[in-house]
Amino acid sequence: MSIWSNKKSWTALALLLTSAGIAAGVRHGGLSVEYTDARDRAQLGVVFRAWDGAARDLRTIGLKVPAEVSIEAAGSAAGFAAQTGEPAGIAASTRGSTIYTQRLSALATRGLLPFTIRHEAFHTAQPARLTRWLAEGLARTFSGEAVSDPPGPTGLESLPDAALNAQLLQHSTPRLNAAYHEATRRAGLLVRQRGWRAVLGL
Numbered sequence: 001m002s003i004w005s006n007k008k009s010w011t012a013l014a015l016l017l018t019s020a021g022i023a024a025g026v027r028h029g030g031l032s033v034e035y036t037d038a039r040d041r042a043q044l045g046v047v048f049r050a051w052d053g054a055a056r057d058l059r060t061i062g063l064k065v066p067a068e069v070s071i072e073a074a075g076s077a078a079g080f081a082a083q084t085g086e087p088a089g090i091a092a093s094t095r096g097s098t099i100y101t102q103r104l105s106a107l108a109t110r111g112l113l114p115f116t117i118r119h120e121a122f123h124t125a126q127p128a129r130l131t132r133w134l135a136e137g138l139a140r141t142f143s144g145e146a147v148s149d150p151p152g153p154t155g156l157e158s159l160p161d162a163a164l165n166a167q168l169l170q171h172s173t174p175r176l177n178a179a180y181h182e183a184t185r186r187a188g189l190l191v192r193q194r195g196w197r198a199v200l201g202l
């Protein structure tokens with residue numbers, strides 16, 4: 001999963017936008033993208049470039065995206081919530097080789113689309129055995145999202161790993177964001193100390 005900051009303006013926007021419920025699909029190599037809102041068509045180039053870059057960079061650290069991956073972009077925030085059961089602060093969620101995202105143009109407006117695609121690409125390629133906090137922290141380190149995390153302590157430095165895993169599942173946006181930042185801090189430290197391949201167990 002990847003997060004987006006839960007600004008009030010977005011909530012208002014989401015309430016104004018409804019989808020006609022008609023999906024369109026397009027393929028790019030092994031990647032298929034289905035979207036519901038026609039405005040998302042304009043974002044497909046960004047999606048494909050981000051995907052190709054992620055696949056290349058994943059190979060560099062010893063991972064490989066599956067041969068067939070599908071992205072299903074919801075038509076609205078409500079549609080995404082209904083489809084995934086994820087909280088409002090979540091930008092996307094990957095199950096196996098299917099990536100469920102918020103509306104692509106909504107992610108693009110917030111400057112998150114390439115980061116979200118890279119984050120979820122990591123999840124499609126990661127070793128299955130990674131524990132939740134490590135998977136999320138590594139996905140955010142790989143995607144580049146970590147660069148814009150607030151500097152300074154997360155307040156969760158002494159939280160045991162198992163408790164951090166649990167906090168990554170709860171729905172309060174401030175607590176969820178803090179958990180993602182802490183997972184990313186721990187994962188980034190491991191990557192700097194040991195390198196990607198050792199942390200991934202490759």
Ligand SMILES: [Zn+2]
Pocket residue numbers: 001002119123135136139
């Ligand atoms: Zn994630």
